[in-house]
Amino acid sequence: MTHDTASTLIIRPVPPFRLDLTVWALRRRIHNAIDRWDGSTYRRVIVIGGRSTEVEVRQAGSTATPRLIVTAAPAPRTRSERQAVRSALDLLLGANVDLHDWYRIVEGDRRLKSLALRFRGMKPPRFLTVFEALVNAFACQQLSLVVGLELLNRLAVVCDVRRGSGLRSRYGFPTPDDVARHHAGDYRAIGFSRQKVHALLTLALGIHDGGIAVEELERYNDAEVCARLCELRGVGRWTAEYALLRGLGRLHVFPGDDVGAQKSLARWLGRRAHLDYAGVSKAVEKWQPYAGMVYFHLLLDGLSRAGVLESAA
Numbered sequence: 600m601t602h603d604t605a606s607t608l609i610i611r612p613v614p615p616f617r618l619d620l621t622v623w624a625l626r627r628r629i630h631n632a633i634d635r636w637d638g639s640t641y642r643r644v645i646v647i648g649g650r651s652t653e654v655e656v657r658q659a660g661s662t663a664t665p666r667l668i669v670t671a672a673p674a675p676r677t678r679s680e681r682q683a684v685r686s687a688l689d690l691l692l693g694a695n696v697d698l699h700d701w702y703r704i705v706e707g708d709r710r711l712k713s714l715a716l717r718f719r720g721m722k723p724p725r726f727l728t729v730f731e732a733l734v735n736a737f738a739c740q741q742l743s744l745v746v747g748l749e750l751l752n753r754l755a756v757v758c759d760v761r762r763g764s765g766l767r768s769r770y771g772f773p774t775p776d777d778v779a780r781h782h783a784g785d786y787r788a789i790g791f792s793r794q795k796v797h798a799l800l801t802l803a804l805g806i807h808d809g810g811i812a813v814e815e816l817e818r819y820n821d822a823e824v825c826a827r828l829c830e831l832r833g834v835g836r837w838t839a840e841y842a843l844l845r846g847l848g849r850l851h852v853f854p855g856d857d858v859g860a861q862k863s864l865a866r867w868l869g870r871r872a873h874l875d876y877a878g879v880s881k882a883v884e885k886w887q888p889y890a891g892m893v894y895f896h897l898l899l900d901g902l903s904r905a906g907v908l909e910s911a912a
Contacts, residue, residue, distance in 0.1 A: 606674035609666055610685060612694035616665040617720030618658040621692050623902055624895045625724035628744055632752040633772050634691075644762045644771030645687050645727065647671070648680045653762040653769060656688065662720040667694065672762075690848075693722030701850075701889045711886065711893070714867070718899045723892060725848045729813040730806060731772050732846030733828075736838040737798050738791075744859070753789040757781060778803035798833025805831075817847060836876075844891045853890035855879040863897040 626634040739747030758773035805811030828839040837856035855876040883890035
């Protein structure tokens, strides 16, 4: 980051908070080039006031008394732009989410308490927009998460939302307008299937033209959100529930059709039999309204098993 045009601000998350665990719940795999982590600093390019802005976030203080030191370059020009930086990070890192009731539920469940204590301080992350959540889901449909994230990395490069140039380029997540200005062939060339391209462009062009308004779904209940999303090309139950959790922050949602999450939940519960959608719903019912927190904790558990988390016990 070029610090001569940067400014610094402080965010005080609702404790407990751990930046490292929260970032891993956001980025999911080591090859995520949009949400970057070097072991101490989280970096992402976001658009503020029409300019590509790189934010760097470090944690100071303890899990119980956390402070986030944020550097943004170029420096925000107005108070509203500084607030936009804060608001973006509040979403991405769940900084303002109060999990007091979650930890109360945890205390009454021996198995869950063990898992929650290992990852205490992880906050539930959200994508910046429902559009970003849906595009993430499109990329990962019927593919491994590693392959899906590679498609998203390539999408960011094609759409060219970046900070820096040449080998120092860092790319942010494209907006619907960024996606809409390219042709289907551009996305086919980087590995998107015809079906995924059709879904991607239909969504982006619909938002660009005003015919699709996914960012207005916040005011609807779960059933209405799912019904409206499932009217879109390429959206089924898994994608809709993924958007509810990661796009709208509805922590009671555990995407029951997520095959990886089904396997992780069954393994954690010590069950040999496969869990289907109904089985997942029944298993997580006693942890409501925080089934989504179990989903995120099992994600971290998988990363820990794979040796990815630097400091998770």
